[in-house]
Amino acid sequence: MRFSEQLIKTTKEIPSGEQSRNAELLIRGGFIDKTMAGVYTLLPMGLKVLNHIVRIIREEMESLGAEEIFMPALQPKELWDATGRWDTMDVLYRVHSPDGSHEFGLGPTHEEVVTPLVKKFILSYRDLPRAVFQIQTKFRFEARAKSGILRGREFMMKDLYSFHATETDLLAYYERAAAAYFRVYERLGLTALKVRASGGAFSDFSHEFQVIADCGEDLIYHCDACEFAENKEIATCVEGAPCPTCAAGTIRVSKAVEVGNIFPLYNKFSDAFNFAIKNQDGTDQKVLMGCYGIGCTRLMGTIAEVLSDENGLVWPQQIAPYQIHLIQLGADDTVAEAAKDIYEKLQSKGVAVLFDDRTDVKAGEKFADADLIGIPRRVVVSTKTIQAASVELKYRATGETSLIPVQQFLDEPYV
Ligand SMILES: [Zn+2]
Structure with missing residues (x-):
């Protein structure tokens, strides 16, 4: 969505x-x-x-x-x-x-x-x-x-x-x-x-x-x-x-x-x-x-x-509204295309994704919303992650954050 x-x-x-x-x-x-x-x-x-x-x-x-x-x-x-x-x-x-x-x-x-x-x-x-x-x-x-x-x-x-x-x-x-x-x-x-x-x-x-x-x-x-x-x-x-x-x-x-x-x-x-x-x-x-x-x-x-x-909800994976909160950072075409591509690939695998595609909202606000909504995994696509051929994955419950190669991320069974 x-x-x-x-x-x-x-x-x-x-x-x-x-x-x-x-x-x-x-x-x-x-x-x-x-x-x-x-x-x-x-x-x-x-x-x-x-x-x-x-x-x-x-x-x-x-x-x-x-x-x-x-x-x-x-x-x-x-x-x-x-x-x-x-x-x-x-x-x-x-x-x-x-x-x-x-x-x-x-x-x-x-x-x-x-x-x-x-x-x-x-x-x-x-x-x-x-x-x-x-x-x-x-x-x-x-x-x-x-x-x-x-x-x-x-x-x-x-x-x-x-x-x-x-x-x-x-x-x-x-x-x-x-x-x-x-x-x-x-x-x-x-x-x-x-x-x-x-x-x-x-x-x-x-x-x-x-x-x-x-x-x-x-x-x-x-x-x-x-x-x-x-x-x-x-x-x-x-x-x-x-x-x-x-x-x-x-x-x-x-x-x-x-x-x-x-x-x-x-x-x-x-x-x-x-x-x-x-x-x-x-x-x-x-x-x-x-x-x-x-x-x-x-x-x-x-x-x-x-x-x-203190930052918001933390849903267990079994009942979370979505499994992945995908954030597009920045409005330039390369980032928008890369984020859209990941969104569509996850959807075709049947993974429930909330895709923050808003272009009129600042990064800090998107991150605050992700913490408030509490979906188990936050995934960021930005100019920086594209240069590294990766996405940034952060777990809501633990705060653990890492850069993961795009294909490896897509191959995980996030259902
Ligand atoms: Zn006792």
Whole structure:
């Protein structure tokens, strides 16, 4: 993509009203645009990043044997009445039809839709287990929407629901789902902790996946030697105390961003929708459920916060909007031709390239934009590099810079 033709406008200005670093960097770098508090448009580069994140999540959910569906965001009040959550859920947007005849909820989560849906397909214990997931827009009224895309009022989320005949099967799947979550975070370049948390109205416990970061709204108590970690709300230990599960560690307290949560729901929702199956011995038994969420846009915001530096964003290669940020320095014909030639050759190889072909922008500004946008490799074509029959390659993450012969550069597998 040519910079001059893309819907992108970088800026040095800190956007007014934005207090969060993720929104500041993503708006300045041309990834998102703010529509109103907590609601953002994903611009072309932002959507590319989100799509890469979604692809990784989808692959890991499919590895759990889950099937992808797409449920409606617009949900009838009657389903929410069935679980009692119409009156109790404070984040639920409640809307009327224009003629005033019906009320609807805008889905903040989908248990009310997925439970009666899957019930239609499950007749006996032989039909279980089953798991479905979706990647969809969610709506939640957040009283305080000041954390950019870490806490939006409209956002993209992956939610997975599993259905089981026995508790053993539910808990085994729960562990497999947790392992898949760790694979997602690892592939995204994040280090997450699995943190024990309250089970709310559903069960004795749940788990959150937390990334330690100063921007985090949660406090976690975690061991510095083993995997023990608890959310502040249920913490049973204090800072500096010895770890209750291993002899060697000490409890630390850290701010963290929640990047996923998993709940064993047991029969909370199958009770509400009378979702039961015939057991082997002919008796009726309630189906047991689990639910598993990852905020996709929140992950993008977390990566923007955690993997950035004072100059801008630093995207991991797996989710970067482009693999190469090609910069043409100077407007003379030789440089323009050489840069265009490299751009076209990379494109023909299927490499995703952002080609800064602007001729009315100074070198310093192009370099600052490259640092702000955070594509893994910056490649400069200038009179100097042409004289050396080379290009200048700089890695965004390490700052490592070198001159590489043009052909050698083109032969690398930058996909
Ligand atoms: Zn420990």
